[in-house]
Amino acid sequence: MLPIRKMIGDGVALNIIPTDKFKTNCISVRFLCPMAEETAALNALLPSVLKRGCFRLPTMSDIVKELQMLYGSELQSSVGRFGDTQYLGFTSFPLRNEYTEGMNVSSEILSLMSELINKPLLENGVLKAEYVESEKRTLTDRVKAAINNKTSYAIRRCVEEMGKGDSSSIPDTGTVEQIAAVTPEALTKRLNEIINTANIEIWCAGVFDEAELENDCVRLFVRDNRAPVPKAEVAPIAPVTEVNNVTEDQPVKQGKLSLGFTTSLRPSPDASPSFNLFLGVLSSSPTSKLFMNVREKLSLCYYCYAIPDRQKGTIVISNGIEVQNKDVAERAILDEIEAVKNGNITEDELEGARMSLISGWKSIRDDEMAIINWYFSQIYWGKFVSPEEYAERCVSLTASDVAYVASTLKLHTVYFLNGTLTGESEDEDYE
């Protein structure tokens, strides 16, 4: 069943996905605004500052205690990106009424989300300075800690290199300097801007009294005289004539290779199934070329996979290898892409990828968050396309459809994190 989408106010959309398969509902409220240097750090800080305390529940401990009494509901704050849009908001999985002795936890959770945003804890007219400073410190630590996880670090560095001068190079969190510059006044101003100008997407999957839910959402999130910003037009990353090679040394044992490609294909209901089938043949299915050849046959790595950003038209292929195998691994990956481009795809590879994709799409129905994310990514299309419809479209695709997708790929950046430690020498002390 497709979501029921309704504009319930200026820039406020309510999306309901009825399903009675789960013991919990899923509620996600997201505030969308253009990704911009000036606001990235402010947006990233807001949800965590708001979760520290509101007017009625002034401390973090008060909020958590309230959530625990709401049958252990969690309230996750999130900041994400979607093309050139940044979104922030809250997600929760409240138990359905059957398991809560009649308490309507879903309605309580929606009220709490609205309360955190609309009735914040203010001191002298601005967000509490102590909370702002403390969350700035936490976010700064998180930005600095990105270096701890080499796998994601090497992927992100490749994306940054590819997106120089583009919104995709702006970190979700803002930079350390941008975070340091945030004041309680600026953050309070940003909160008011978001309340008045962000596009609000309310997503609810589960069992609801739809009229009651709509009433709740209108009361909690709709304001008069809102002026929502127009949606950000996505600018895809352009191909380059000369490949950008970047090497960075770090004191680790394993080298990390990231190959960044651009593609001219834009996401759409027509293009996406063949794009996904291409990814399946290359990387994401159990019979994929990267898994079967680069890992299993050449024994070069433990993982080797592709991370697409459909909105920005990029794909990063990432793996972890012995440092001296860099050139061999790079060649091996490029050879596999070349093979797909030339239509050199076996029946097992194509059918394996197809079966795996179709199963994956059908089982999206088994996870409320996955259903919401599936449809959320389509909000600018003007219509919703179900996972089942993708599965149907996928049935008739051929090896030449897959080869066509590969032919749109252009190598843009080769990023290598060069590990400078060798062998078993470890710097360890015991007392």
Place this chain on the structure above:
Amino acid sequence: MNKPITVKSELLGESYTVVTHKSGLKIYVFPKDLTSSYCLIATRFGSVDNTFKVGDEKEYVTVPDGVAHFLEHKLFENEDGEDTFVKFARTGADANAYTSFRVTAYLCSCVDELYPSLEILLTSVFSPYFTEENVKKEQGIIAQEIRQGEDNPSNAVQYGMLEGLYERNSVRINIAGTVPSIMKITPETLYRCHKAFYNPSNMALCVCGQATLDEVLKVADKCLHGIDPIPVVSRTVTENKAAFRKRVTKKMQVSKPIVCIGVKEVGISSDPEERVKKSIAFDLISAICFEKSSDFYASLYEGGLISPSFSTWYEHTESFSFFSVFTDTDEPETLYKKFEEYTQNGLYDAITPKSFERARRVLYSAFIKSFDSTEDIANDLIVDFALEGAEIFKYTDHVKNITADYVTEVAKELFKPEAYTMSVVEPI
């Protein structure tokens, strides 16, 4: 084969059927009306089982570290030269496997063709095929998996904590082993371990989803025959309550120090339901005394001593038991002192009727939520309950009947300062 038994939970509105197959394999069928079904078969063979004897053997044999995990990688390879993943691709199943301290599990999820997928799973698990060549190839892949783990500071600090707590228990050894230890693994080692631990009587299977017992049994009959149950015994070691080392320090490229403070517990009951009860007490101690609602968390967070990465990690199993806290901090020693002071005094004041009731609701709701996923059901039922000898639906009774006094008693026995260690990963 004995008579199938159906176990029901009124509260959850769920039920499953369990039967012991003639091969000795315990089979659980859990009907669930979701799109995808999930099969999981697991053996009581984890990284801690590195010294064992089979049947009436007199002497224990020690195998190289990381062998359970190595074997897990190798079982999806077949004599016909076709990888098990390729076979699964034909039924559209998504397959995987994992190894923990205590178990090795193989699993697949599928939308259609459940029984053919189950057949592929069982055939792979019970048809070992190891050669010099395919072992050598896997050494290259696993070496990269180990390197990746060694470069991960969170892994390093957690293993450091276990190295600090334990002197002899193999839980102190990396699940995947080390690059030198896996280089010692041969086809013979793998066959020996397979024969010892992959006897169906040492294993359990769960099929959760659109499944019936009759059809599952047909597949089991086809794949499992002619195997006699032979018991395997892993060597047990005794540990003192006191931690082996007070500090374990490693240097890595991190933005600030990462610490893990561990507490060893040696009071482990031989009764599985008692162990579940004590695990619940650990859950409650974590929720009441260390989570975001606690004054302890709030004061450390507001004082800038911990970050939101602050979390607890604990396990209470038949072969080891520990409780730990993890965070990044600029002042490891100050944090250690605060932890020691708190666990001697303030912690007991945090356990009030109100905080106890809130924490119990959290546990109750997390348990109910776990029945929304065939994957969670199969994993919890087999790995956390069946292989440990406990029954999953009894959990809610334990949660209902547990008292604050019992939790306090468990905390008093657990938090003895001599049992503490601190592992630190410092910036280079």
